[in-house]
Every structure is written in C-alpha cells, then in structure tokens.
Amino acid sequence: MLSRVADSLYWMSRYLERAEHTSRLLDVNLNLMLDEGPISAERRWLRVLQALGKPKDIGWAGDPYALTRTLTFETEHKASIVSCIISARENSRHVREQISTEQWHRLNSLYLQVTRPEMQSDRQAQALLAGTTQPSEFLQSVMEAVHQFQGVTDSTMNHGEGWQFIQVGRYIERAYATTLLLEAYHEDLWAHPEQIVEGNEYLEWMGLLRSATAFEAYCKVYTADLTPDRIFEFLLLNEAFPHSVRFSIDSLQCALEKIQGDGGRSRAETLRRLGGRLQASLGYSSVDEILNQDAVAYLKNIQAQCQEIHEVIYALYVDYAIQTALAG
C-alpha cells in the first residue's frame, strides 16, 4: 500500500473518532448543565476543554452555548466538529479509490450535511447562540453518522492493510481521548475513591461514563452503584469494553501486528516493543496500585507512549528515508 494512502486513512479515521468524541462530550455536558450540579458552570466547561486537550485559542467566556457553537461549527478552529469532519472527508477524498463507494457515500453525505449552506441548519446555529433549544439533534446526528461509517467500513472494505490503518487511527485517538477525559475529571472526583455517590454528584459520574458511552456497559458489570475506583478501573482497564484504554491499546496492537505481517517483524522491532510494553502495562496493572500512586502521572505516561507509537509508525511506514529503503 502507498505510504500516502496509509497516512490519509489513518488521519481520516482519527478525525472521525475525534468528531464523534467531541460531539458526545458536548451533548452530555449540555444535558447535565440543565440540572443544578455540585460544580460551577465555569468549572464544568473548563473541564470539557481540558478533556479535549485544551484546543488552541478557545477559552471559557461565560456562555456555554457560545462555547458549544465554537466547538461545533467554527471552521477557523481545527478542533471544532465541523472542522474534523471536513478534514476526515478531505483525507478520504485523497484516497477515494481505496475506500469503498459505500464508505465514501456515508462520509460525503455527512460532510454535505454539515457544510452545505442550503443544508446547514442556520436555525440550529442560532438556537445554540440564543440558548433556546438543545443542539443535541445536531450532535446526535454526527455521532450516528460516524457509527454508521464504522459499520459500513467493517462490512464493505477489505480487512487488509488499509482497514488496519483505519483501526490504528481510531484506537490511538480513542486511547488518547479516554486518558484525557480521566485526567480532566481527576481533581473533581477522586476525593473519596471507594464511596458510593448520591444525588447531584451522581449525575456527574454518570456524565463521565456517558462521555465514553460507558454508562450502560458499566452497570452490567458493577450495577448502577457508582464508585470512582470502579469507574476508573472500567474506563482504564476493562478488557471487553470498546472505549476503555486497555481495549483500545489491545486493538491497536492487534492492528499493528497485522500490518507488520510475517515479513516486516524485524523491521518493525521498535514498534512491536513499544506497543507490547504499553499493552502489558495495562494488562497487568491493578486499579488500587494506580490510585495509590500518582494517577495523573500514570495517565500522562500513557499519552506520551501513544505519541511515541504514532511517531514510530510514521518513521516506519510513511516518512522513511529512501536510501534506507533501498538498502533494506
């Protein structure tokens, strides 16, 4: 597969995952905001920004709807949902012949829905500004479209190298986003790790789980009694839940192994080592251990390792020097 193609598929996937995650985070917090919570509006929205990795030039100015509008529609900000969709679609356009017609169709429809002036819902944008309605219709439709895209991808595209690069992009983005989310909530929530929370505070915890589509899945494992240590364990270390960090890293490592195949093992030694180390660390950690140490440092360490894996993928598959390739 062409290096450029791998690059585009990887970023298409990352941008879509990011659009979905941002949509969900905004939707959940707009919803929670309606109930009186234990934290101030300012604290809530600063936390949202932190969970999104503190997007450049976007700050809290006192109006949640204005902030939501910025994070949703404003294309001058690379972090906005519409920007992410445009970038994903642009990447897919560069590899139009590599993805299936159905995939392109789904993504292009989403793009037209959010960018075409005649289709773009000015009413929704105005309503956001005025705070008169919930923008959740828009956010929901983005999430649904991304889910559909993933379904179409799985069922219409060859599960070959290209598909694996899509997985790599999705899971590296997801692992990163989930660690950021946990880090952002850390200060507010880890005061009494083993206590079952009640009342308004309960809603906040539910919000954290919902931000990772984890509430129902959590309840199936631990019932609806929410405790911080279990939530942390679930989102970080659960083996079977698709948004947990561990699951994401397992999937990432699996996709990377497939890409390396049998022939590329020696070439990809560094990558195998990095991925394997992170996978093992998540697989053999216990939540008590992590919470007894510096949990934030632990999360930051995972982020750094994800970044390192990203760089090695680039050096190995996309941006390699020609002389070394000719020699090998």
Add this chain to the structure above:
Amino acid sequence: MHTAHSRQFENAVLKNYLLDHAYDEMFSGPGELHPHCEPLLEHFSSLPPDELQRRKHSADLSFLNQGITFTVYGRDEGTENIFPYDLIPRIITAAEWEKVERGLTQRITALNLFLKDIYNEGRILDDGIVPREVVYSCKHYRRQMAGLQVPRNVYIAICGTDLIRLENGEFVVLEDNLRVPSGVSYMLTNRRVMKRIFPQLFRSYNVRPIEQYTQLLLGTLRSLAPEGRPESNIVLLSPGVFNSAYFEHAYLARQMGIELVEGRDLVTHDNVVYMRTTNGLRRVDVIYRRVDDDFIDPMAFRGDSILGVAGLFNAYRAGNVTLANAFGTGVADDKALYAYVPEIIKYYLSEEPVLQNVETFLLTRPKERQYVLANLDKLVVKAVGESGGYGMLIGPQSTKAEQEEFALKIEADPRNYIAQPTISFSRAPCLIGDELEPRHVDLRPYVLYGDKVTIVPGGLTRVALKRGSLVVNSSQGGGSKDTWVLSQ
C-alpha cells in the same frame, strides 16, 4: 403516420422545440421523427412532468452524494460542482456508428505512424507533406523524444476525439485530444444512472454496452509494459485532489484495481521508478499518466513543477518504465497540424479519410489570414495550444472589441491561431425545466490502442446547455448526456 408525428410534435413537452438549419438528432423535419427516436419520445411524453423532475432530482442527488464532481478553476480554489447532466439519451444507429468506428481507427493508426516518423526518420517532412516549421513550432513538440523507441511503437494509447455533425448529419472531426483526454468517467457514470432511472426504456432499445471500458483500458496499458516484466505494476499518475478531473482519476484507478499515485509517491533510482509503500519501495512498470508533459519531470521539463517525478524521463528513455500516452503526442493534436491530418492519413495508409475535417484556415498563410481578418465576425478563432474552450473567439457571438483584440493577437503571432467557419453543429433534445428544447451537442468517443485498436460504442455526448451556445466544455457551462449506440 404523418399525423401521428405532428400530434406528438404538438405535445406539451415540445412546445418550445424550434428547429433551425442545424441537424436535429430527433427530428428529420417539422413533425417528422427519425424512426429510431419514436419509442424515446413516446416514453418521455407519457411521463407526467413531475415524474421527469423527480427522476432528474434523484439523478442529481446521486451524482452529488457519489462526489461525481469537477473543480472549476479561477474561482475559489477547490469549488466542487456536479457535472450537469441531461436525462434524454442521445441515440446513434448501428450504421452511423460503423462509419465513426472505421474512421477513428484509421485516424489513430495514421497519427501514431506520424508521431513515430517525425520523432525518427522524418520521411513525411522530407517529402514535404507536412512543413517542418509547422511541426517544430508546435508548443507540444518534444525534441527530447527524437530517436527514442517506444514500446510497440504506440505513442497514443488513449485518445478522445471530438466529433460534431454537420447540417447534413455527417460526422466530422473537430479536434483530436491526444495528450490526456478526460471525461470517460462521466460516460460510464451517466450510463449507470440512466440504467437505474429508465430501465424499461433502456431495455427496449438494444443498446451496446460500454461497461467493459476500464478492463479494456487495463489490457491496453498492460500490453505496453516493458519487456521482461510479466507481472507488471501499472499505476495511474494524477496531479492530485485539486485537479479538475480528480474524480475521474480515482474512479478509473478503482475500477481497474490499480494504484492512484501522485508525484510525491514516486521516486527514481538508477533509472528505475519506484513507489513508496508501507512495505518499502516497489517498482513501477507502466504509468497511465494524467499529468501534462510540462509537469511530469522537473528535471527534463518545467523546473517549477511540484506535480512531477524527478528523473522520470531518464527512466523512460532507458526503457524501464512505459508512459501512456508517450511524451510529445501533443504535437499531433496541435490545431494547426490538424489541418494536415487528411494528408497524413493518405500518406501513411494510402486511403481516403473516412471522417472529414472541418475546413480550417491557417493564419501563417497570408491569403488565408487576410480572409480571416476580414471575416472575424463569421468565423471561430482558436488558439492552437489551448483546450477546454479557453482562448477562443466565436465570431457571430462576439463584440466588436473582442474581434479587434483577436485581430491584434493574430497579427502579433499568426502561428498561434487557426480559424474555422462557425458551424452550427447538431442539436439534440434536452430537458430544460419541464419541456424539451434542442441544444447543440458534440461526441467524444474514447479510442484505445495497444495490441489493437478498441473503441467502446458511443462516448461522451457533451451538451451546450445555454440556449444558442456552441461551447460544450464543462468549464464553460456544458453538460453531458448518455450516448446509446444501437446494436442493429
């Protein structure tokens, strides 16, 4: 019978259908249908107007969602538009097609022999059939090609020839596109949409299929692979996503199952071309290039090109990679050289041309130049090296000031222009609003030349959608329609 036709002609959808002296693709005279158009008109008249609009809308949406778009230059970079599309198919009978096919085969064969000759012995120049200065002054003449052997002696592997019909219905050649002709993806997608929207009508005509085009193209490219490379790696080289025909590049690559590459994906080393893959470098054998000569190798041609591959031309010279089309084919579709094509056909094949040319005035000849300058309001003037409807003056539709501007340009550089009579080429019915109206159309069949010459029946019918307009180019408000060649 006659009354039946008249009644149809008074049909509501035809109330604005006015015939003029141009050949009409549906009517042979007032109220008189060409026999092969009867079922067509019957079908369209029987549909309620809403239904036509509904189907049109469904077709438009299908194009937009599939991203079948082209980019218009000169406005915001990257503005995507759908290629306007007309629902009424254009029908060509088996007998008409037989002649077109014979004529195009003859033409591509002769033009290939011509290119081989001028880049090698130059017999035709020695014999004075084509003046040397016409060839050597062509913008697209490439002296780097002199003395170079190309695989199978095929210079033009893919060509798209523009045909028009004169008032008597005869097909003539308006121009040859021998560099990187585009539009074939529209031919293919038009057909797919048509079959979905009018299945019964399509079935009732015995239309010859065109869907095999991409496979034929692949076969053509494969037949040109360098010797000793049986498992050849064929790629399509595109300028990238901002090119107006990017959709087509992606479409063809996908349909053929070959890689779509850009200049930055390719590297050369020791005169071998490689593409950068996730698994290291992989050798490339045949490049179906959709990049112009000028931009393809910054070392051999334009140094400011970032679309090309440094060293590609040397790899080509060394015979390690094949390019389709070859470099320098543009010399044979130069508009001044066009005037000599009938002679070229006679010279190499000792045959009379099957398809005629449009009468062409060469402005380097003083007499003809004088005539043209005196009659600018009646003629069409074209810049020889341009395409896409740019750099053109249509006399009868131009202002005095435009004519004066062209007169100055012609005097300054007569070699750069040719003139032709303003031809009212044929018109076909198009759906405009709820009614059928006649619009001028041309036809671009796609000719492939590898082991043998292959032409899929039909081609792209382009339509000048503005009333009275003679410009069919998509960059200038043109559209297209499906072309049905009947099997009997």
